[in-house]
Amino acid sequence: MRYSIPRLGQGEIHQAEIEIERSRFIAWLCHAPGVADFDALLALARSRYPDASHHCSAFVAGPPGEQTAIGFSDDGEPGGTAGRPMFQVLDGSGLGQIGCVVTRYFGGTKLGTGGLVRAYSQAVQTALASLPLTDFTERCTRRLKVDFAGEAEARAWLTSHDIPVEAADYAGDGVTLSVGWPSDKPLELTALEARLKGRVALLEA
DSSP states (O other), X not given: OEEXXXXXXXXXXXXXXXXXXXXXXXXXXXXXXXXXXXXXXXXXXXXXXXXXXXEEEEEEOSSTXXXXXXXXXXXXXXXXXXXXXXXXHHHHHTBOSEEEEEXXXXXXOOOHHHXXXXXXXXXXXXXXXXXXXXXXXXXXXXXXXEOGGGHHXXXXXXXXXTOOXXXXXXXXXXXXXXXXXXXXXXXXXHHHHHHTTTOEEEEOO
């Protein structure tokens, strides 16, 4: 499966801010391949703005459409007015591995439930509009055994097909290459076998 994710390093955040009826809404986005990455973002927002009225949140710690590693919180706002709308924006964006916190400073004017839904949704949308993205390919590890003479050829073929070599184990009879095979591609080695004149074997995981 291939999809877009935030182009942000570990601990790096992307931020945007809007103001509605004198309330500040500060949106934080991060790359969240795991729930712990989102937890770190939420902790950072709370420590950076400890006096804020609310730190509402939503995350998708997996591919688009993920059903398990997801979550959202209203953090004291009326039920359903913040976390769920934020999650719906993330879910509708088609992005994966993304965490979001919206920090609110209350400006003195109540927005009502509909106004809150629109405000939190708009804050996330504003941040997403300028978020740098990169493509992500889900991969599974496969092990290929080649002789020493064929290693360079095998590596060149793998590189040309955008298949990274994750590890190499050397033994007396050759080298075992652990490669990140795209999970959305069939395991087809005919071309590589032809290039190496059959001197390649797929090992069981």
